[in-house]
Structure formats: structure tokens, C-alpha cells
Amino acid sequence: MTVAYTSELAETLSADVLERLLRYVRIDTQSDRAHAQSPSTPGQLELGRLLVDELLGLGLSDAAQDTDGFVTATLPGNVDGAPVIGLLAHLDTSPDESGASVEPLVHRDYDGGVLTLPRRGTVLDPEHMPELAPKVGHQLVTTSGDTLLGADDKAGMAEVMAAVAYLAAHPELPRATVRVGFTPDEEIGEGAKLFDIEAFGAACAYTLDGSEAGEFTDETFTAASADVVIRGVEVHPGFATGKLVNAARLAGRVLVALPPELTPEATSERDGFIHVYAVESTAGEATIRTIVRDFDDERLAEHVALLRRIAEEVVATEPRAQLEVEVKHQYPNMRTFLDQHPGVSDAAEEALRREGFEPKRVPIRGGTDGSILSARGLPTPNLFTGGHEFHSVREWASVQDMASAAAVAVRLAGVWAERAG
Numbered sequence: 217m218t219v220a221y222t223s224e225l226a227e228t229l230s231a232d233v234l235e236r237l238l239r240y241v242r243i244d245t246q247s248d249r250a251h252a253q254s255p256s257t258p259g260q261l262e263l264g265r266l267l268v269d270e271l272l273g274l275g276l277s278d279a280a281q282d283t284d285g286f287v288t289a290t291l292p293g294n295v296d297g298a299p300v301i302g303l304l305a306h307l308d309t310s311p312d313e314s315g316a317s318v319e320p321l322v323h324r325d326y327d328g329g330v331l332t333l334p335r336r337g338t339v340l341d342p343e344h345m346p347e348l349a350p351k352v353g354h355q356l357v358t359t360s361g362d363t364l365l366g367a368d369d370k371a372g373m374a375e376v377m378a379a380v381a382y383l384a385a386h387p388e389l390p391r392a393t394v395r396v397g398f399t400p401d402e403e404i405g406e407g408a409k410l411f412d413i414e415a416f417g418a419a420c421a422y423t424l425d426g427s428e429a430g431e432f433t434d435e436t437f438t439a440a441s442a443d444v445v446i447r448g449v450e451v452h453p454g455f456a457t458g459k460l461v462n463a464a465r466l467a468g469r470v471l472v473a474l475p476p477e478l479t480p481e482a483t484s485e486r487d488g489f490i491h492v493y494a495v496e497s498t499a500g501e502a503t504i505r506t507i508v509r510d511f512d513d514e515r516l517a518e519h520v521a522l523l524r525r526i527a528e529e530v531v532a533t534e535p536r537a538q539l540e541v542e543v544k545h546q547y548p549n550m551r552t553f554l555d556q557h558p559g560v561s562d563a564a565e566e567a568l569r570r571e572g573f574e575p576k577r578v579p580i581r582g583g584t585d586g587s588i589l590s591a592r593g594l595p596t597p598n599l600f601t602g603g604h605e606f607h608s609v610r611e612w613a614s615v616q617d618m619a620s621a622a623a624v625a626v627r628l629a630g631v632w633a634e635r636a637g
């Protein structure tokens with residue numbers, strides 16, 4: 217039995233959302249951390265050009281792609297004095313798994329069992345995927361087993377496009393002006409930095425880049441990186457007696473002294489962590505690279521102070537060794553900025569309710585484009601897309617949930633139209 221859609225609107229949008237997802241995922245837009253320009257990879261420009269053509273076809277006559285790869289377009293509103301809102305999705309897919317030659321598979325009427333994909337022995341087992349188990353009766357989209365799907369964030373993109381297409385075809389529905397924005401290089405943390413907020417001209421925006429249906433995020437990690445650099449004294453081991461100071465061994469002692477309960481693998485929900493993601497070392501010099509995360513700025517500072525104190529204590533046992541700790545701010549918790557604009561999250565919750573959801577506010581253990589955009593002055597919370605298992609060959613999406621997300625985007629334009637004044 218096929219599961220019912222959350223609304224007639226969602227059912228109407230479902231075929232278009234699916235068709236768009238299947239089209240967009242076939243263009244390889246994997247971003248590249250070792251980039252020299254924006255966008256980091258040419259596939260993002262190719263997908264952007266396709267989107268410009270489609271937006272022009274919908275009648276959004278100012279649709280354009282800029283030299284950095286950003287695609288923007290305007291769907292004019294029809295209610296005087298309503299604010300301008302933005303709908304955003306990112307063009308790139310994760311560099312962590314192949315995004316080339318994606319061959320999406322559509323599974324009608326999911327029966328609740330194990331889905332065995334044709335390549336690499338990849339299986340989707342509801343026993344290990346609590347979010348898959350309740351999707352019995354849904355139409356699911358998966359990979360063929362050996363690539364990403366790219367639902368992160370092409371599901372979000374398909375939903376924005378389907379919502380705008382629907383609104384453009386229904387001028388009788390009151391709507392705020394919608395600015396569409398597709399951004400490059402979210403996965404490598406670059407796109408939002410170059411986004412021209414002033415030219416975009418929206419009062420607020422929503423990324424469609426979340427996961428489970430009904431979820432909404434106005435809170436992300438606050439994030440720093442901290443590199444611990446230890447310099448020892450390098451001497452030929454044959455002449456080392458009493459002279460060699462081994463930085464690698466000191467680094468090992470720092471690693472052992474870091475609290476195991478303060479790691480990503482030992483924390484969840486609202487707990488922060490110190491994550492050692494790389495150690496580079498010779499006897500002469502060792503670098504421990506970490507990222508430090510929390511939801512609270514003060515606790516983030518405490519984690520950084522703890523890391524520093526442990527490194528200082530270890531290195532202090534060897535007076536000839538030197539220590540440097542380089543801390544860099546990465547992105548802030550968007551909550552700090554969204555709290556100043558409560559209407560933005562309220563409107564999202566209202567749109568979710570109109571689609572039949574009891575909104576679930578879920579803090580993201582990570583960042584989004586909205587973390588950077590909110591800090592730069594464009595309040596931007598995040599809405600669900602219906603995609604799951606991002607950044608892996610097990611990535612999948614529910615057509616029912618994607619249709620609901622597109623319907624929420626349509627309703628959002630209506631909610632803001634009522635706020636004219």
C-alpha cells in the first residue's frame with residue numbers, strides 16, 4: 217500500500233520533485249577541498265547553467281549565474297509590502313564519496329525490508345537505519361551502491377525548483393517575493409563566504425538542506441579548529457644520548473591525556489567534543505590537528521582551554537621542547553543571530569504546521585551555509601529535505617518526504633505574504 221502524502225499539494229508536487237532530483241543527480245558536482253577558484257569544480261557550473269535555463273523557462277526572467285558559480289533568480293510576489301524571502305540549496309556534493317556517474321534507482325512501495333543495491337554489495341538495512349524503518353509504503357530513491365546519491369543537497373534543490381514552478385503557475389495564491397539562490401561549495405565551507413547578501417536583497421532565507429521530514433534547525437555547532445604544534449630537538453639517533461627531544465613521543469602523550477569522553481564517538485545531542493582528525497610528525501616536530509565543537513561559546517572556549525592545558529602540562533615536562541597552539545574560529549552557532557529575528561523561525565514552524573507537521577527543532581551537530589549567512593546578517597535557518605545517510609553510498613531519499621518539503625516551501629511564501637505591512 218502506497219503511503220498517503222501529507223497534503224494534496226504535496227501529492228501534486230511529487231512527480232516534479234522526483235523528476236528534478238533524478239535529472240540533477242546525474243551531473244557530477246562533487247566539490248574539491250584542494251580548490252583554487254570558485255566554484256571548486258566545473259560540474260557545479262554545468263548544473264548551475266541547467267538551473268538558469270529551467271528558471272528562465274518558469275518565467276523568472278532575471279535568472280543568472282555569476283562568475284563564482286552562484287545562481288540567483290526572483291519570483292516576484294503579489295502582495296504589497298510583504299518581505300522578500302530567500303530559498304537556498306547548495307550545488308555541490310560531498311568530497312567524501314564518489315559523485316560521478318550516479319545512477320539513481322527508484323523503489324516503489326518500500327516493503328520495510330533490506331534493500332540490496334546492485335553494486336559493491338551495498339545494503340540498506342532498516343535494522344541499522346532507524347530512519348528507514350518507518351518509511352514502509354514510501355517511494356524511495358537510492359544509489360546503485362557505489363556512489364553518493366547527491367540528495368544532499370539536490371533533494372533541496374529539486375524542492376525549491378518544484379515549489380517555485382508551482383507558485384509561478386498559481387499567481388492566484390498570495391505570496392511574498394521569493395529569491396532563489398543556489399550556492400557552490402557548501403561541503404568545503406566556502407560558498408556562503410562569497411555570497412553577495414546585499415545583492416540577494418532578502419530579509420531572511422531558508423536552506424533546504426536538512427534530513428528527516430518535519431525537522432527544522434535554528435541551531436548549529438559553534439566551531440573552532442586548534443592545531444597543537446610541538447617542537448623537539450632533532451639529533452641523529454646515533455648521537456642522541458641526552459640531546460634528542462622527540463616531539464612525536466610528546467605528541468603521543470598529549471593524545472593519551474585527552475579525555476576519551478570528549479570525542480565525537482562518545483558524545484551526542486547537545487554535548488561538544490575535541491576531535492583529533494590528523495597527526496603529522498617527525499622526531500623534530502609534531503602537529504596534532506583538531507576541531508573543537510559545542511553549542512555554547514563558553515563551553516567551546518573551555519574545551520579549547522582544556523586542550524591547551526593538557527598540551528602545556530605534557531610539554532612542560534621537557535624544558536627544551538616548545539609548544540604553540542593555533543586556534544581559529546570557524547563558524548558560529550546560528551542561534552545567536554536567529555534569536556534576534558524570532559519571526560524567521562516562527563514562519564518556518566507555521567509553514568510546517570500547515571503541511572501537517574508538529575515542527576521538531578533539532579540542533580545540527582555541524583554547520584550549514586546558514587551558520588555563516590546568519591552571522592553575516594542574513595538570518596537563515598534550515599528545513600528538512602527528506603534525504604538520509606548523507607555523504608555515503610547508502611544515501612537515500614523518500615519521494616513522499618521530498619514532496620512534503622516542497623509543499624512547506626510553497627506554504628512559506630504564503631505565510632510571509634500574510635506578514636505584509
Ligand SMILES: [Zn+2]
Nearest residue numbers: 306368369425
Ligand atoms: Zn548539504
